[in-house]
Amino acid sequence: MAQEFDAVIIGAGHNSLACAVHLATRGWSVGVFEQAAEPGGAVRTGEYTLPGFRHDWAAMNLSLFAGSGFSKNYGAALAAHGLEFVPVSKPFASAFPDGRWLGVSTDAAETVAGIAAYSPRDAETWQALAQAFPGEAEHLFALLAAPMKAHAISSFLWRLWRARKAGGALDMARFLAMSPRAWLEETFESPHLRATLGAWGMHLDFAPDIAGGALFPYLEAMAGQAFGMVLGKGGADAMIRAMVAELQARGGQVVCGARVARVLHAGGKASGIELADGSRVTARRAVIANVAPGALNGLTGGTGNAGFDGRMAAFRHAPGTMMLHLAMDGLPDWAAGEALKSFAYVHLAPSLDQMARTYAQAKAGLLPDEPVIVVGQPTVFDPSRAPDGKHVLWMQVRMVPGVILGDAAGQISATDWAQAAEPMADRALSILERYAPGARDRILGQRIVSPAALEADNPNLVGGDQVCGSHHLSQHFLFRPARGYSDGSTPIAGLYLTGAGVWPGGGTGAGPGFLLAQKLAGK
Numbered sequence: 001m002a003q004e005f006d007a008v009i010i011g012a013g014h015n016s017l018a019c020a021v022h023l024a025t026r027g028w029s030v031g032v033f034e035q036a037a038e039p040g041g042a043v044r045t046g047e048y049t050l051p052g053f054r055h056d057w058a059a060m061n062l063s064l065f066a067g068s069g070f071s072k073n074y075g076a077a078l079a080a081h082g083l084e085f086v087p088v089s090k091p092f093a094s095a096f097p098d099g100r101w102l103g104v105s106t107d108a109a110e111t112v113a114g115i116a117a118y119s120p121r122d123a124e125t126w127q128a129l130a131q132a133f134p135g136e137a138e139h140l141f142a143l144l145a146a147p148m149k150a151h152a153i154s155s156f157l158w159r160l161w162r163a164r165k166a167g168g169a170l171d172m173a174r175f176l177a178m179s180p181r182a183w184l185e186e187t188f189e190s191p192h193l194r195a196t197l198g199a200w201g202m203h204l205d206f207a208p209d210i211a212g213g214a215l216f217p218y219l220e221a222m223a224g225q226a227f228g229m230v231l232g233k234g235g236a237d238a239m240i241r242a243m244v245a246e247l248q249a250r251g252g253q254v255v256c257g258a259r260v261a262r263v264l265h266a267g268g269k270a271s272g273i274e275l276a277d278g279s280r281v282t283a284r285r286a287v288i289a290n291v292a293p294g295a296l297n298g299l300t301g302g303t304g305n306a307g308f309d310g311r312m313a314a315f316r317h318a319p320g321t322m323m324l325h326l327a328m329d330g331l332p333d334w335a336a337g338e339a340l341k342s343f344a345y346v347h348l349a350p351s352l353d354q355m356a357r358t359y360a361q362a363k364a365g366l367l368p369d370e371p372v373i374v375v376g377q378p379t380v381f382d383p384s385r386a387p388d389g390k391h392v393l394w395m396q397v398r399m400v401p402g403v404i405l406g407d408a409a410g411q412i413s414a415t416d417w418a419q420a421a422e423p424m425a426d427r428a429l430s431i432l433e434r435y436a437p438g439a440r441d442r443i444l445g446q447r448i449v450s451p452a453a454l455e456a457d458n459p460n461l462v463g464g465d466q467v468c469g470s471h472h473l474s475q476h477f478l479f480r481p482a483r484g485y486s487d488g489s490t491p492i493a494g495l496y497l498t499g500a501g502v503w504p505g506g507g508t509g510a511g512p513g514f515l516l517a518q519k520l521a522g523k
Contacts (some may be wrong), residue, residue, distance in 0.1 A: 004251075005031040008273055008283040009518070010260045010299070011290035013041030015499050017097030017243040017254075017286060018070045018147035022249035025074075031281060032252065033273065035259035041290075041458055041468060043508060045235025049327040049445035054202055054385040054393050056236040058323065058454070060376050060394050061344075063223070064509035066230040071510075074246065078208035079206040081249075083242035084233035086127035086382045089453070091229035093221070094196040095435045101336035102196045104224045111225055117366055118190040125187060126340055129511025131456050131464055133222040139164075140219065141239040147515055148478050148503040177473070180206055183214035183350050191351060197221050198355060202372050202398050202504065203292070205318035205470045207359030208352040212473040229344055241506075263287055263299045263495060270495035283494070285519055292317075292460045292468055293481040296490070300489065305491035315501065316475060319399035320451030324425055326393040327386070327411055327445040332376060332436030342380060348373040358399060365405030367412055367424055372398045373431050390444070397428045402451045402463020405414060409419035417452035424450075456503055460499060467500060467506030477479040480505055488516040496520070 007023050012034035020030045036314045038044065042058035049055065065353075066072055068086055071078070093103030101119065104111050108130065116123035122487025170210065175183065180201040184194040197217040198208055232238035244254050259276040264287075288427045289296060291313040302309050334340035339456055349355055349372040353522040358368040376394030386392050404415040414420040425448045432439050449457075451464020460468050469475060486503040488496040498516050500506040 003031060004282040004284060007028045007031075007286045007288060008033065008202075008285050009290065010242075010263075010273065010279050011041065011499065012039035012254055012256065013111070013290050013460070013499060014043050014065070014240060014243065014508060014510050016041075016288070016290040017146075017240065017247060017512035019498055020252050020515035021074060021243060021247050021250070022514060023521055024068070024247055024252045024522035028285065028521070030252040032247070032254045033258040033260055033275065033281070034254065034256045037256055039254055039256060040237055040240040042085045042461060043240055043494070045232075046143045047393075048325045052387045053327040053390065053445070054235045054326040055376070055447070056376075056394055057390050057449075057457075058321075059508050060231065060378060061229055062232050062236060062239060062508050063227070063230045063509045067227070068509045068511065068514070070458065070514040075097035076244040077246050078239070081242040081245035083238050083424050084127040084387050084439075085363065086231040086233050088229035088231060088381050088397050090343045091194075091224040092191065092200075092347065093340055093343040094192070094199060094347040094349060095334060095336045095340060096192060096195070097350050097434075099190065101194050101334070101340055103339070104196070104221060105343075106225060106228045108225060109468075117189070117191055118192050119188070122190050124191050126346075127188075129218075130222060134228060137219075137222070138313055140215070144513065146505050147519070150340060151259070157322045159330075175218075177211055178214035180213045180217050181208035181210050181356075184208075184217065184277065184352070190497040193212070193352050195349060195355075196347070198352050199349040199374075200370065202349065202359070203356055204467055205472060208356045210472060212471075225317070229379055231344070231348050231382055233382060240279070253443070259265060262301065263492075265290065265300065265495065266493075268304065273472070286494055286496060288488075288496045288498055288516065290460075291497070291501075292462050292499070293497065293501045294462065295459060296497060300492065300495070303491040308482060308485065309341050310399055310490050315481055316470045316472075317402070317462045317465040318467055318470045320402040321361070321466050322395075322397040322421070322424060322428070322451060322464065323447075323449040323454070324395035324397065324428060325447040325449070326389040326395065326443050328393055329442040329444055330389075331391050332375070332393070332432065332439040332442070334436050336435070341377070344377060344381060346375040346377065348431055361408045362399035362401050365401045366408040367400060367404060367406070367420065367427075369407075369409035370431070370458065371428060373428055374398060375432065384387045386436065395432070397424070398452060400464065417450040419452075421448050421450040460501075469501045469505070471505050476505065477503065487519060490513065 006028040126392040200220040
């Protein structure tokens with residue numbers, strides 16, 4: 001007998017699960033179909049190196065999820081299913097080639113003192129920004145959480161105009177259009193502080209000179225001091241397991257190992273899906289595809305709207321990421337000081353110029369000669385992820401090309417990730433070794449995950465793009481994934497797109513899935 005649901009969802013990432021939970025709460029029957037052997041998408045945790053060492057596959061930081069609208073509505077239910085957050089008081093720091101470091105923590109006096117060691121003027125500026133942050137955050141978070149429709153934009157602008165008057169509103173508009181470098185150089189004089197904050201732009205697709213990227217270093221800096229960071233107890237998959245349990249408790253189903261071959265539609269209306277084994281699943285009210293926009297045409301065979309289909313095919317992705325999962329006998333002995341062992345993230349990104357060069361090389365298809373390294377130390381705050389006295393390191397190599405055309409350093413001849421992954425990982429580990437001599441000797445086990453391996457595991461991570469699409473201004477806000485479709489709608493009635501390729505974009509905040517569910521269920 002064919003299965004029937006009110007809503008059929010393709011893919012079991014966190015946006016799908018947030019959407020499914022909310023619809024089930026509103027009385028919809030929901031079936032989620034995932035091609036992989038387990039749910040979660042890029043938010044997974046496993047023993048990828050040695051038994052007892054739990055590594056986050058891609059996403060590690062759950063701050064956006066903990067502060068999301070979905071979590072505010074369902075946090076108690078998720079906690080009842082075992083979701084526990086681990087607070088992080090020292091979210092991030094940067095180490096520098098000159099043997100110094102700079103970090104941001106929830107201890108405001110400590111953070112200000114660290115900045116003052118580089119620039120007393122910057123310390124004063126930081127304090128002024130921190131004092132103004134609650135008022136700024138009210139407007140910025142309201143924008144990032146709002147449906148990206150004309151009436152929502154006009155409402156936001158009206159509220160901003162009333163609160164800030166014309167000059168203040170224009171100042172915010174200017175800030176939202178600025179590049180990270182423009183804002184950082186205008187605001188701070190210390191190159192070390194600029195680099196410490198600018199590294200956050202590289203977590204998305206905002207190299208120092210990309211317009212529209214100033215928002216992210218600002219928010220991470222201010223939120224890091226105000227709120228710290230949040231990890232999932234035992235691994236990032238704690239949120240996935242809790243969401244699946246809540247969905248199942250409300251009668252929803254999650255079916256793994258079920259690849260969707262196509263979306264069934266006729267007469268401009270979606271009616272269900274067909275799986276790779278030929279079986280069909282009927283959707284009475286909605287088919288929701290959590291796929292990269294470029295994959296939608298393959299599922300539909302075309303929506304009948306050439307403009308929309310062209311935009312999906314032309315959807316641009318950010319450069320790739322390579323992951324290194326390390327089982328460690330101990331934390332790195334950071335040359336800049338023991339204090340770095342107390343931070344969740346340590347960025348090895350010494351200057352804005354180096355970040356800009358890395359990005360340009362990756363975009364040109366070159367393996368960067370000095371990639372940005374993000375070293376995650378989750379076991380500092382959550383020792384349950386490793387055996388007693390041991391640690392895991394979560395290393396991101398940002399940015400690297402999805403398709404290799406050459407090597408900027410002229411040392412790696414391979415242009416296929418199957419052969420290039422190991423020497424590129426060696427380059428990354430050599431960088432770590434420069435900042436933490438002896439770190440290699442502490443490695444008990446490692447797993448290299450290339451951009452090609454990330455995409456093979458999860459087709460939404462095209463070319464190893466962990467944020468499912470560039471967030472540059474031409475593909476963000478009202479234009480994510482295309483003008484007129486930022487609410488997840490498509491030209492086919494009853495067919496919707498969700499996931500990081502839809503507004504409000506990447507990250508663990510579950511905004512695309514939750515906003516779509518609210519739209520479909522009438523809030």
